[in-house]
Amino acid sequence: MSKYIRESELSFQVNRQAFIDKDILELERDAIFSKCWLYIGHESELENKGDFHRRKVGGRNLLLTRSQDGEIRAFYNSCPHRGALVTREKCGNSKVFRCFYHAWSFNNQGELVGMPDKAGYHNDHNCDGSKNLTTVERLESYRGFIFVNFDKDAISLEEYLGNAREYLDLVADQAEASENPQGMEVLAAPQNYSVRANWKLLGENSVDLYHGVPTHKTYFDIVATRGGTMEKDSLVGEGRDLGGGHAVMEYYSAWPRPVGKWIEGYGEEAKEIIDNNIKTLEEKFGAERAHRIAKKNRNIWIFPNLVINDIMAITIRTFYPVEPGYIEVDAYALAPKGEPANFREVRNDSFLEFLGPGGFATPDDNEALELAQEGFANAKGVGWNDISKGMNREVPQATDEAQMRAFWRQWNKLITAEEALKEEQEKEEVGRA
Incomplete structure (x- = not known):
């Protein structure tokens, strides 16, 4: 059994040393950040x-x-x-x-x-x-997203992304909502900020729908005043292990989506644009895929440190550990090129209100991550995090933690690879003796 992961049929635990140990950070730099596509x-x-x-x-x-x-x-x-x-x-x-x-x-x-x-x-x-x-x-x-790898012998990017390509396609295909599509574009300069927490906590949080309502209740209350009410299918969806450490949660929510979900707070002019978006997507992709592009939300975690939140706006986030308990974050807004200026303003307001460093979500999330990091000071007394939610279900829900377990299995595989190889070599030597 790994010293970092304890897994059984209905239980999954992560050793809290993985969030605070400097030696583990050095292992991550060598085994992950020097060998994975970034x-x-x-x-x-x-x-x-x-x-x-x-x-x-x-x-x-x-x-x-x-x-x-x-x-x-x-x-x-x-x-x-x-x-x-x-x-x-x-x-x-x-x-x-x-x-x-x-x-x-x-x-x-x-x-x-x-x-x-x-x-x-x-x-x-x-x-x-x-x-x-x-x-x-x-x-x-891939689809406009540029990656580098410091390992000259690494597999190709497409092979590395694997099943995650499907979800990057759903993001990139939003540009096709225009009758004259010009692709997607990053808007202005990135937002740079830091968090006094371990880098893996931000990844976990990005695919954690379980915390959505209790942590961000104020935002949901405000959205409700604009016509974005919680319905029976709100926060309903699935969490998926995409292989290779990549993960996603895909679901419905009360908030709007500039590509295909209008609420009263957007104004009547925006409604016409969104209606046309949906019509164009249906003509190009069919009703089922158009619905998925326009109506469903996606939080995508590309192993190890790329998160794309395709929700009430689209944000690209990368993050890197300076210390076990300190990370630097770069966040970018992404949108289809050629949107009308007034509609782009609606999109940007929606982005900044929730996803921006001063929005309703990011400060709340950062506070939660920093509180968790502080709590890890008790690791000698309370040594393990529980990431078991949904293991008793045949199909994990979006509010479960299957997507986090996907990351941790790959993380554990890479971090312990050298140790596992050494053990295998020792067994072979004993067998030859």
Whole structure:
């Protein structure tokens, strides 16, 4: 039995050391963040040649850009000369990146194109390209979502995503609600904030519908005053293990959806737009899939640290542990391109009201996560978290915890892989003796 997970037919427990132990965090950095596909950005953020963004992914400083040849590339944001960042700006458009320290310059294909006092170096100083920017080992995209992997031998992104691709498709296909679809786009700059809690708590919370009504009751009360009342099918749905640590909960709720669920608070003008959205989706995908795209909510957790909340608006969240009890979070709003300006305003208000750092949900959630992290100080006395809800059901409900168990099984597999291999080798040696 794993020292981190205790599982039986109707019980699933996680050792609280997984949230507080520094050695476990180091294992996570090596076994997970250095080997799994990690989200870095969206293709809509790189519309033009020369567009770039500075991103921190998996603890690495990276530079994501669309080069002059049109290719999207990711480089380590570190000068090959003495290590300084080659760009300090968060984003912009440039053909050349110039290191502040000694003014080495690189084009946006990563090639060294200039350095002061070139005569001080041998003629073949960069003949092997070793002084160019170092390219991240792997970069691939799916439906506009761009991922990197620091393991050159990793499986392809599509294989890695597996069954989760179906749910990314449901998000991306919302752009098809327009009669002239132009794809999805990230809106403005990301929201950056921190939480004094373990990174895995934020992942769990993102696919935890069980806490919705008690923790966010004020929001549901406000939505009710605008015509978004709780009905018999509200919060009804399923939680699913998608394999590979990926998980989703798909369900109905009282809140509106800009793509296909109108409430009075949106106003009559928005109703016409949403009615047209549904009609267009039905023409393109049929009534059943259109209903799923427009009416159902999805909270998607892509292992290990990408969450897409496709609810009253769409948010992309990534998070990375600085310490066992401290994480940094980046959150982006996602929407179909080409929406009418007044309707985009409705969408943004809906996004900020619940999902924004100052909204009804995020501060409540962060408070809950920080209280849990404080409670883990009692780990020697109360050593295990219970994540068993729904194990007695044949089909897990959205308010159950099957989606969390999906993450933890994959987490445990990766964290204990080296230990399991060593045990297997020891058994083989004993067998040969």
